[in-house]
Amino acid sequence: MMARNLFIPITLGLVITFLIGPFLIIVAASFSAGETLAFPPQGFSLRWIAKVFTVESFRDSFYMSMFLAIGGTLVALILGIPASYALSRYKLPGAETIRTIVSAPIIVPGIIVGLSLLRYIVVPFQVGITLALFLAHTALILPYAVRVVSASLGNLRSDIEEAAVLLGSSRLGAFFRVVLPNIRGGIMSAFILGFVTSFNQVPVSLFLSGPGVRTLPVDMIAYMEIVFDPSVAALSALLAFMSIGIVFIAERFLGFSRYV
Amino acid sequence: MSDANFLTLENLTLAYGDTVAVKDLNLTIGKGELVAFLGPSGCGKTTTMRAIAGLLSPASGHVKLDGADITRVSANKRNVGLMFQSYALFPHLSVYENVAFGLRLKKTPAAELDKRVKAGITSVGLTDYADRKPGELSGGQQQRVALARSMVMEPKVLLLDEPLSNLDARLRLDMRSELQRVQKETGVTMIFVTHDQGEALSLADRIVVMKRGAIEQIGSPEDIYNRPTSAFVADFVGFENIFELSDGRLKTPKGPVELSGPVPIAAGLAWRPRMVTLGSGPFQGTVRGASFAGNSREYLLDTPLGPIKAEVDAALPSHELGAELAFDLPVGAAAQLRTFG
Numbered sequence: 224m225m226a227r228n229l230f231i232p233i234t235l236g237l238v239i240t241f242l243i244g245p246f247l248i249i250v251a252a253s254f255s256a257g258e259t260l261a262f263p264p265q266g267f268s269l270r271w272i273a274k275v276f277t278v279e280s281f282r283d284s285f286y287m288s289m290f291l292a293i294g295g296t297l298v299a300l301i302l303g304i305p306a307s308y309a310l311s312r313y314k315l316p317g318a319e320t321i322r323t324i325v326s327a328p329i330i331v332p333g334i335i336v337g338l339s340l341l342r343y344i345v346v347p348f349q350v351g352i353t354l355a356l357f358l359a360h361t362a363l364i365l366p367y368a369v370r371v372v373s374a375s376l377g378n379l380r381s382d383i384e385e386a387a388v389l390l391g392s393s394r395l396g397a398f399f400r401v402v403l404p405n406i407r408g409g410i411m412s413a414f415i416l417g418f419v420t421s422f423n424q425v426p427v428s429l430f431l432s433g434p435g436v437r438t439l440p441v442d443m444i445a446y447m448e449i450v451f452d453p454s455v456a457a458l459s460a461l462l463a464f465m466s467i468g469i470v471f472i473a474e475r476f477l478g479f480s481r482y483v
Numbered sequence: 484m485s486d487a488n489f490l491t492l493e494n495l496t497l498a499y500g501d502t503v504a505v506k507d508l509n510l511t512i513g514k515g516e517l518v519a520f521l522g523p524s525g526c527g528k529t530t531t532m533r534a535i536a537g538l539l540s541p542a543s544g545h546v547k548l549d550g551a552d553i554t555r556v557s558a559n560k561r562n563v564g565l566m567f568q569s570y571a572l573f574p575h576l577s578v579y580e581n582v583a584f585g586l587r588l589k590k591t592p593a594a595e596l597d598k599r600v601k602a603g604i605t606s607v608g609l610t611d612y613a614d615r616k617p618g619e620l621s622g623g624q625q626q627r628v629a630l631a632r633s634m635v636m637e638p639k640v641l642l643l644d645e646p647l648s649n650l651d652a653r654l655r656l657d658m659r660s661e662l663q664r665v666q667k668e669t670g671v672t673m674i675f676v677t678h679d680q681g682e683a684l685s686l687a688d689r690i691v692v693m694k695r696g697a698i699e700q701i702g703s704p705e706d707i708y709n710r711p712t713s714a715f716v717a718d719f720v721g722f723e724n725i726f727e728l729s730d731g732r733l734k735t736p737k738g739p740v741e742l743s744g745p746v747p748i749a750a751g752l753a754w755r756p757r758m759v760t761l762g763s764g765p766f767q768g769t770v771r772g773a774s775f776a777g778n779s780r781e782y783l784l785d786t787p788l789g790p791i792k793a794e795v796d797a798a799l800p801s802h803e804l805g806a807e808l809a810f811d812l813p814v815g816a817a818a819q820l821r822t823f824g
Binding site for chain 2: 379382385391393396478
């Protein structure tokens with residue numbers, strides 16, 4: 224009886240410890256005054272947080288990551304919204320196959336996606352590093368865009384488009400006037416999910432990064448191999464707060480979790 | 484063109500892929516008429532309605548409206564209104580904007596638009612709800628928004644898909660009088676689709692009964708109710724004792740049966756349970772079922788003609804299960820069916 228009562232709180236405690244614990248350690252370590260990444264932190268200072276903003280490669284790779292996350296998500300949505308619409312409104316031959324192919328990047332391990340892109344696309348076709356990263360990120364975000372937008376299209380009756388047409392709208396006009404406004408929440412959610420997915424992406428970016436062009440996570444790994452100071456912890460903490468902030472705002476204003 | 488053939492369907496054949504839903508249909512509807520397409524699901528009534536709206540292009544045949552062939556005119560240029568069964572209101576727009584939607588597309592001047600939209604909303608009694616979103620309205624209110632949204636466009640024809648079937652009994656009565664009022668005030672030609680004979684009988688000027696993609700019978704509600712011309716229509720409007728005739732005799736599972744009196748030339752005869760004379764007559768039956776229905780009693784008889792349903796006044800003495808009763812199927816009262824099957 225006693226063991227049963229303790230089972231749930233202990234499980235919960237372990238889950239929280241292992242999920243939140245490392246994060247708390249990183250946050251604490253980033254306020255360290257010491258020279259090396261260590262826990263418990265030695266003293267208290269903001270010098271490593273300040274240092275993050277002075278490392279030039281961090282700044283460049285941050286811009287690269289932002290570019291990939293925002294640009295890749297936008298392109299994935301431009302491709303994904305019409306794709307979702309076609310998949311949910313028309314009985315297409317092979318619709319299931321298309322769905323599976325589009326979802327493949329979620330299922331296939333990133334390391335395999337990265338290696339195959341490098342081996343079979345980037346090297347043989349001499350694709351530039353930035354373009355390669357951009358294409359890879361777009362492909363990785365696409366499944367999320369299609370899934371989330373499809374879910375929100377599924378909640379929308381299709382006869383409102385016919386109603387719009389009978390009131391004088393063209394088919395395309397009906398899509399913009401009555402479909403898009405009603406799936407706005409889903410599109411925003413897909414954007415956020417895509418952004419976060421891209422920004423936190425490591426394995427694929429690792430394979431495709433090259434001289435001078437890196438995403439932020441890849442750059443952090445490279446930095447740690449040479450310098451072992453707490454600035455990486457400080458940067459990690461900053462990024463984690465950024466992600467939490469975005470998801471929090473999304474949940475607050477869009478009811479994010481309805482679509483994911 | 485005259486008002487009598489305001490809307491004409493000529494040799495209309497409609498198909499979904501290889502599946503023919505409506506075959507070679509011909510129909511003429513007059514201006515200001517209130518017509519019901521009545522039939523079971525799958526009879527092609529909704530498909531025909533969608534073809535009139537332009538949401539479905541015919542495989543062959545023509546749709547003519549107000550003197551023009553509109554077969555190839557796209558749905559957004561026909562000025563045909565459709566009130567969907569699910570209402571199909573735009574969830575992101577207020578009641579006002581839903582009603583204004585079509586007028587805005589037509590670039591109606593602001594002052595006129597506002598006047599017409601407000602008049603439309605007022606006419607369906609939703610003045611206080613103009614700023615609400617559809618999700619905040621009851622089903623009945625949503626339907627009235629849908630009606631106003633269609634009517635504000637002053638359509639040549641208003642199509643209604645099962646307009647009463649989603650409503651409870653009280654709202655049904657409201658909506659029925661609402662539709663009759665709109666029709667009287669605007670003189671718009673209305674076509675509604677229904678599988679409910681009560682709905683068709685109470686609302687329509689003329690009923691088109693459809694079966695498997697073809698018209699089975701066209702007539703006034705009285706015609707359809709009292710003088711069905713086929714076994715299908717007879718069954719649909721409640722004639723429960725239906726027999727095929729051959730050589731002036733009823734075909735029954737146990738062989739041909741002679742009727743008393745002269746038999747008309749017809750493919751079949753049909754009797755409502757009320758038309759069966761119970762207690763006297765040339766036939767004998769055993770009571771297999773009896774039920775009390777307020778004003779009347781209904782009996783199911785086992786007879787040499789097969790099962791017979793009879794309905795008699797509840798004031799008359801009741802019969803026990805198993806009782807042997809004489810009954811008659813009076814030829815004079817029967818509906819004469821021109822086609823059987």
